[in-house]
Amino acid sequence: STIGLATTDISLHAPSQIAASVKVHAEELKYSVVIAMAKNQSLNIIDHVINELLEQRVDGIIVNIPSNSQQIIQIQHLCRNIPVLFMDVDPKESCLSVMTDSREGGQQGITHLIEFGHTSIALITGPQSSVSARLRFDGWIKALQKHRISPISIQEGDWSSASGYALTKALCYSHQHPTAICFANDQMALGGLRALHELRIQIPEQISVIGYDDTEDSAFFYPPLTTIAQDFKELGKQAVEKLLHKMNAPESNISSLVLPTSLVKRETST
Numbered sequence: 001s002t003i004g005l006a007t008t009d010i011s012l013h014a015p016s017q018i019a020a021s022v023k024v025h026a027e028e029l030k031y032s033v034v035i036a037m038a039k040n041q042s043l044n045i046i047d048h049v050i051n052e053l054l055e056q057r058v059d060g061i062i063v064n065i066p067s068n069s070q071q072i073i074q075i076q077h078l079c080r081n082i083p084v085l086f087m088d089v090d091p092k093e094s095c096l097s098v099m100t101d102s103r104e105g106g107q108q109g110i111t112h113l114i115e116f117g118h119t120s121i122a123l124i125t126g127p128q129s130s131v132s133a134r135l136r137f138d139g140w141i142k143a144l145q146k147h148r149i150s151p152i153s154i155q156e157g158d159w160s161s162a163s164g165y166a167l168t169k170a171l172c173y174s175h176q177h178p179t180a181i182c183f184a185n186d187q188m189a190l191g192g193l194r195a196l197h198e199l200r201i202q203i204p205e206q207i208s209v210i211g212y213d214d215t216e217d218s219a220f221f222y223p224p225l226t227t228i229a230q231d232f233k234e235l236g237k238q239a240v241e242k243l244l245h246k247m248n249a250p251e252s253n254i255s256s257l258v259l260p261t262s263l264v265k266r267e268t269s270t
């Protein structure tokens, strides 16, 4: 049998690690995996990607494309009786999902910075079209409000290191001087580290940096990146297991799973 994986751009580090894990675990269980990729999040693209998988007669589908309530219904409708599992939705949705709690992870990152005494914090978000980017931002704001702190700047990136680089440069050229920058993912933080280095701003002495994801490369950024870890191997494994369970027992009531995030303190924060 075959599992379909509908995913966002796998040239991004996080979705590629999830795809790798899905493939490894499915194959261990003797299932093959076909991948269809969406480069953006329009409704039409989702239709297209799901149909591409259905045409290949997949027996179940994992969707790692940010999906709002309307898109969830749309996808479930297209799939009819083929089980679907989502990986980037609001945990409050009632569909079958395996995810980490981005709101919780966002809170952990800001709380870490506040514990080090930071009150002048700049936020670089992911694209607002992404469910998890919005949830991380909610978590940041919630943690800041708890300590009556307002962010000194909020900028929207697109998950890429190029956007992190450009936004960090712009931030430092403006009159705002944060003592910490909180990025919604490690790739944008990677671009930020290079921008700070070029501006001869010392990390973490002058500016602390925190990312989100803990992809396999993040420990090898310079300096090694403090970040919020998602366990991509476990996410992929659990997604495969839950989906197979649903495929093999369609009538059973399978519950969604939220995996914990954790702070990984390295050398970019003080």
Ligand code: IPT
Residues within 6 Å of the ligand: 008, 012, 013, 014, 015, 064, 066, 087, 088, 130, 132, 159, 184, 185, 186, 187, 212, 213
């Ligand atoms: C999410 C990553 O955290 C982020 O860095 C980016 O790659 C994004 O995916 C792309 O959609 S992880 C996702 C399972 C919420």
